[in-house]
Amino acid sequence: PNCIAGGKRPLHTLIPGLMKTGGKVSHAFGVMGGQYQACGHAHLVTNMVDYGMDVQSAIDFPRIFMEPHGIDARLSVERSIPQSTLDGLVARGHDFFVAHDPWGGAQAIEIDRERGILIAGSEPRKDGCALGY
Structure with missing residues (x-):
């Protein structure tokens, strides 16, 4: 099991992500949820890149x-x-x-360079928020 003990390394899956578009960072995001995290990142990126969803819709989508x-x-x-x-x-x-x-919890920020704004999305399944400056 995932617990603290001598000679063990607890499961740790902090894996924030950055996505580039046109050679520049266009999105910063993260998905929490243990074993779900890598799958959650794939869901999030697929929803945005392959299905053209905005960050909030990509996070909201059923899993x-x-x-x-x-x-x-x-x-x-x-x-x-x-x-x-x-x-x-x-x-x-x-x-x-x-x-x-539900599994996971995601926050994401899209960098809209043309308008000079950040567009944030946050997980409706649990508490949290996406902040950027």
């Missing part, structure tokens, strides 16, 4: 995650995922369960 981990892992889905999507997963043979609690 999926494999739990617990390893061979017996099952797909865990947030309650906010539409029933039609869940029906599609069942039709394709996926085994999943609806998570009781």
Whole structure:
């Protein structure tokens, strides 16, 4: 287990991210949540880059995650995922369960250089805020 003990290193996953656009930093972001963090970063960046979402929409979007981990892992889905999507997963043979609690927590800031402003997004699933100057 993840605990303090002699000869052990506790799990530590502080992994802030920076994204570049046109060779300049365009976004600063971070996702908390232990094992979910790397997956959360991928969700956030994919939502912004591939789907053109603004930072708040990318953070708000429903999440999926494999739990617990390893061979017996099952797909865990947030309650906010539409029933039609869940029906599609069942039709394709996926085994999943609806998570009781959300995972992760994200904050992100977009740097809008043309307008000279920062655009922040913050996690609605828990307390927090994104600050920049």
